Amino acid sequence: MRSYADLSAMLGTISRLPSHVVMREASDPNHVNYRYWQLVQEMAKIVQSIGPPRGSSSPIGRLPTEILTQIFLYCIPEDANWTPAPDLAPMQLTAVCQRWREIAVNIPNLWRRLRLEMGHGDWQQRAFCYDSYLKRSRGRQLSLTLECENNNWTELRSLLQPYVVQISSLHVGLFSGASSFPLVLADFGGLEELVIYTDGFGPVPAVPAVAHIAHSITHLPPNMRSLRLLDTRLDFQVLSSLDSSSWAGLTNLEIVVEGLVSLPCLLRLCPNLSSLTMIGIFMAALETSGNLAHTKLQSLRISGDLPMNTVFFGLLGLFDKVTLPNLRIVEVRNIGRWAHGEFKALITRSQCPLESLIFSGGVRTTPQQLAEYVTLFPSLKLVIDPTRSSLFQ
Structure with a gap:
């Protein structure tokens, strides 16, 4: 000293x-x-x-x-x-x-993690600070959060361009002033994790932003392993148009779906998926491609829109034509009446080593149904937790 x-x-x-x-x-x-x-x-x-x-x-x-x-x-x-x-x-x-x-x-x-804020304050001053910060990472993998409140992407792209190959984890927040998606994912050759979200208080991203997001995720970088799309609803037509070769490497997927949903379609798209979280309004799509055995999936989490699913759809047909021989963890929230018969048929034909079954708030089951699961899996960890009633975080 x-x-x-x-x-x-x-x-x-x-x-x-x-x-x-x-x-x-x-x-x-x-x-x-x-x-x-x-x-x-x-x-x-x-x-x-x-x-x-x-x-x-x-x-x-x-x-x-x-x-x-x-x-x-x-x-x-x-x-x-x-x-x-x-x-x-x-x-x-x-x-x-x-x-x-x-x-x-x-x-x-020390300099590998950084949050960059777009849309308020003196950008030139902050950009100089961000650049100095990033330079100190000296080629290490970067984990960045971009919080965007406007559409001035030119300056952001210019700032990130020297470091784009270093970015392995990217969180993008699209807030009320952002009506487009700022980045071309193909440029991020080293990207392994992508999360897209909103501020959680305002409306979901505007229609143009959703269209930009859907277009951007059509082709994912080759090293991508985890994709989380929060607050952005994708329908069956968009999911069916995705490039299966660039999605094949995903091991973790979290999406918000709307309308027709085909679980076999998602699993074919991601043959190496070990964890899948689906959030939204479900109505099983007609699957004409025959049964699918997916050997990698271990964790399945489903959260629905309670008012809609309680009255109309539930999960009818979602588990048809799928075999999951490695399934270990299932958690369900906000789907109303539980599709017990279809799920029991799934785990029976799959002969899976189910370890944990969690029914959270907004799921209706009966004591007889729960007893049947314990009979099938004597060591099963069965959790009934009505306090978990919100969407997955």
Whole structure:
């Protein structure tokens, strides 16, 4: 440390870090944040014990770079993308002292997650900050969140162009002012995960935006493994027109469907799918291609629109002509009367190792039906939870 002022600044920084990153998991010895919390406490004790330095350096100043690097990495939550802010890691770490700044700037993994906001404020100033942030990633895979409130995509594309091959995870939020989809997915050759969503408060994206999204997902990048389309309703005609070769690599799919739905159609489109979540208004489409055995699907989650499905459709016909020999987890919400006979026929002909069956709010079953499942699978984890009544998050 060069001065006691540096030392005091460091202590203040350490005392603030836990409020940003230590969550309830910090009490779990098996969770990564538990070790982070221990390290921060140990470091804070060292700082508090030494007072103003009397010699040329202090104990905290002699901590090896490797230890500081590990502490810095624990300051960054693995499950979030952050908007750059001076009072949050990693930028907060660069303001403590010269040595901390040099170490933080030279840890590319600190700069791999970023939220970019479009549509308000001084874009040129924010773009300069975003670019500086991204440069520090030094070629590492990037996880980005784009929150778009307008259609000024030219500047955004220009900013991202040098880093497009690095982006492996991309979350795109289309809010009330956005009426189109900003990106050409074919440009993102390294993309593995894509999530498209709205702000959750206003209406779903405008019709032009939905059309742009549907066009963009027709051909997915070759490395894509997870696709989540939230708040964007796709009908059977759109799903039938997708390029099966570019969807074949998907292992996780979450979609909002509307009208006619063919489960065999989706499973043929994604032969390597292990997890499928379907949300929307269901009416089984006529399937004329014969039975389909899908050997990879392990998790199936279905959430319907309760008022419509309760009165009219339920899940009639959705499980016909499908065999799922690896099915392990099924969760159902908001579909009204449960299609017990069709589902029982599915799991019987599939001879699957069903482990967990969850009926959430808005699903009507009978004690006799539940008893039949336990008879078929004695070790089955059967959960009835009426409190889970909202759509999947």
